Amino acid sequence: MSSSSEPIIIGVLALQGAFAEHIAYLTHCLPSSSTSSLTAIPIRSPTELASCSALVIPGGESTVIQSVADRTPGMLATLQAFVRDPEKAVWGTCAGMILMAEEEGVGGGKVIPGRERQRGWGGIEGLKVWRNLYGNQLESFEAPLVIPDLSNPTEPFPAIFIRAPAVHSLHPRKLEDHTASSSASSSAPTLSASSITSPAQLPTPASTPPRLASPSSSSRVPVIALATLPAEYQPPPPPSDSHLGAPTVEDLGKVMLRQGKKMVTSFHPELSGDVRVHRYWVEKCVLGEK
Amino acid sequence: MSLGSEPTIVPSSAAPNGSLNGTSTPVPQRAAAGGAGGAGTFGVKTGLAQMLKGGVIMDVMNVEQAKIAEEAGACAVMALERIPANIRRDGGVARMSDPGMIKEIMAAVSIPVMAKVRIGHFVEAQILQAVGVDYIDESEVLTMADDKHHIGKHVFKVPFVCGCKNLGEALRRISEGAAMIRTKGEAGTGDVVEAVKHQRAVMADIRKAAAMSDDELYAFAKDLAVPYHLLKETARLKRLPVVSFAAGGVATPADAALMMHLGCDGVFVGSGIFLSGDPAKRARAIVQAVTHYNNPAMLAECSTGIGEAMVGISVAAEGERMLGGKMSNRGI
Numbered sequence: 001m002s003s004s005s006e007p008i009i010i011g012v013l014a015l016q017g018a019f020a021e022h023i024a025y026l027t028h029c030l031p032s033s034s035t036s037s038l039t040a041i042p043i044r045s046p047t048e049l050a051s052c053s054a055l056v057i058p059g060g061e062s063t064v065i066q067s068v069a070d071r072t073p074g075m076l077a078t079l080q081a082f083v084r085d086p087e088k089a090v091w092g093t094c095a096g097m098i099l100m101a102e103e104e105g106v107g108g109g110k111v112i113p114g115r116e117r118q119r120g121w122g123g124i125e126g127l128k129v130w131r132n133l134y135g136n137q138l139e140s141f142e143a144p145l146v147i148p149d150l151s152n153p154t155e156p157f158p159a160i161f162i163r164a165p166a167v168h169s170l171h172p173r174k175l176e177d178h179t180a181s182s183s184a185s186s187s188a189p190t191l192s193a194s195s196i197t198s199p200a201q202l203p204t205p206a207s208t209p210p211r212l213a214s215p216s217s218s219s220r221v222p223v224i225a226l227a228t229l230p231a232e233y234q235p236p237p238p239p240s241d242s243h244l245g246a247p248t249v250e251d252l253g254k255v256m257l258r259q260g261k262k263m264v265t266s267f268h269p270e271l272s273g274d275v276r277v278h279r280y281w282v283e284k285c286v287l288g289e290k
Numbered sequence: 291m292s293l294g295s296e297p298t299i300v301p302s303s304a305a306p307n308g309s310l311n312g313t314s315t316p317v318p319q320r321a322a323a324g325g326a327g328g329a330g331t332f333g334v335k336t337g338l339a340q341m342l343k344g345g346v347i348m349d350v351m352n353v354e355q356a357k358i359a360e361e362a363g364a365c366a367v368m369a370l371e372r373i374p375a376n377i378r379r380d381g382g383v384a385r386m387s388d389p390g391m392i393k394e395i396m397a398a399v400s401i402p403v404m405a406k407v408r409i410g411h412f413v414e415a416q417i418l419q420a421v422g423v424d425y426i427d428e429s430e431v432l433t434m435a436d437d438k439h440h441i442g443k444h445v446f447k448v449p450f451v452c453g454c455k456n457l458g459e460a461l462r463r464i465s466e467g468a469a470m471i472r473t474k475g476e477a478g479t480g481d482v483v484e485a486v487k488h489q490r491a492v493m494a495d496i497r498k499a500a501a502m503s504d505d506e507l508y509a510f511a512k513d514l515a516v517p518y519h520l521l522k523e524t525a526r527l528k529r530l531p532v533v534s535f536a537a538g539g540v541a542t543p544a545d546a547a548l549m550m551h552l553g554c555d556g557v558f559v560g561s562g563i564f565l566s567g568d569p570a571k572r573a574r575a576i577v578q579a580v581t582h583y584n585n586p587a588m589l590a591e592c593s594t595g596i597g598e599a600m601v602g603i604s605v606a607a608e609g610e611r612m613l614g615g616k617m618s619n620r621g622i
Contacts, residue, residue, distance in 0.1 A: 016344040068365040109400030137424035141329040
């Protein structure tokens with residue numbers, strides 16, 4: 001690796017879950033991704049996180065990651081601040097996607113009396129997710145996923161969904177596509193009409209998504225759906241009477257989203273034997289501004 | 291010597307581990323051919339185990355305990371009517387738990403729920419799959435139903451975890467379809483010595499295999515009575531090709547951290563939590579210890595003031611005379 005530029009450290013949150021897999025995949029794809037010097041390291045403390053400019057929140061159990069963070073001095077607050085900082089590249093997979101939701105944006109799961117509901121860390125604005133919407137382990141599955149922005153876009157990505165969460169809804173949202181969701185309109189007026197783009201509307205794979213954003217205008221950074229599951233794989237809608245309000249049916253199948261330097265996937269690229277999603281995140285989100 | 295942070299690579303989905311283990315392996319694109327997505331593929335079955343890594347799986351006997359476990363940070367619970375220490379105490383035949391009790395626990399928690407079947411009892415396994423549990427433990431803690439055959443696990447959609455006391459047992463179980471391995475240890479004793487012995491035996495044989503030439507590996511596979519290809523894959527990865535947890539005697543945060551240092555990916559705690567003085571506190575402490583196993587200051591903190599540990603049974607002192615005998619000799 002070249003030492004010409006400043007080293008970039010990618011942290012992989014190592015409180016619980018499949019963090020070693022992410023480190024292996026990142027390490028594998030780093031040399032070809034740039035001339036910068038990049039490394040991926042496990043993160044278990046605020047001090048370790050302080051050295052990082054990017055973070056992966058891996059799959060695992062979101063409740064465990066949350067409670068271990070909460071019981072590790074200084075960790076939870078440091079993580080929340082990191083995840084919300086628009087300058088930091090952050091990617092959440094599965095459980096990590098749940099934690100990337102907005103603070104009051106996590107539904108599903110059982111609420112234990114006397115215990116706080118699972119909360120998000122606010123990585124992607126307006127993202128609400130539903131835990132285990134696809135069901136338990138017997139409903140876990142693999143599906144070939146078309147992701148137009150990856151290299152070799154005609155080669156489907158082997159996406160593995162394990163007790164996966166789903167997007168419940170995205171606010172603020174693109175109004176004309178979602179007229180049925182009246183509750184959304186009140187929160188939407190500040191956004192441009194095309195804040196959410198479906199894969200079909202994306203530019204060709206060769207071009208990158210619209211240049212995103214100075215940190216100060218993060219509220220205007222569009223959320224882009226990078227991949228949507230074919231209809232036959234999509235989960236049933238969650239109940240509409242939860243504290244999250246009504247779900248947006250059109251969003252349920254969106255399994256890979258990006259907002260600026262933030263990305264979420266409800267599937268597990270780190271189990272797929274295919275490093276293209278890791279490479280995409282490193283190139284677009286971690287190195288994008290360089 | 292810690293191997294706890296090595297990635298787990300399952301045989302069916304060769305992942306880009308080349309850069310970590312020194313061999314340079316091209317990254318195969320897993321065939322997307324066939325189109326229709328698979329439920330219950332080996333990748334999906336091992337995948338859930340990979341999500342459990344760095345976590346603690348706790349034995350629970352009712353909804354109340356399951357909630358305590360989830361609140362404490364368990365990454366999954368094992369639903370069973372009697373924890374191993376009680377199985378020893380009660381004697382008699384230990385069988386699969388009442389599906390009704392398992393369903394109640396599944397309805398009460400959001401984390402994955404596992405349950406145990408007797409070794410070789412594929413009908414109990416069919417029942418648990420129909421109930422919809424997330425993982426089945428084909429367990430020596432229950433009375434054996436078949437003294438020759440384990441369950442053929444590949445045909446099930448639900449994944450299995452199995453116990454082992456050495457590399458041969460581990461690879462035979464994987465060959466039968468186990469998607470996750472744990473040490474047998476000696477359940478219900480609160481004595482970690484057997485789990486340590488089993489984990490060290492597995493790792494020592496893996497290190498031996500890793501240094502062998504191909505012709506030596508053929509002979510070693512014959513000695514271990516395991517398929518050559520699984521041994522070869524294990525030698526290449528320098529670890530078991532599926533997620534491997536510690537089980538059988540873990541009673542303290544220090545025990546849990548010890549097992550992580552010896553190369554385990556996570557820890558099962560059975561009787562150690564709900565037979566202790568303050569189950570909620572101890573459960574939380576063991577969860578912290580598994581994450582921070584490499585941080586003695588943190589371990590000192592989480593070992594402090596967590597109440598009485600279970601009294602336990604010294605395996606060395608009691609041996610085969612202890613109630614229930616040595617469970618780890620069941621199912622080789």
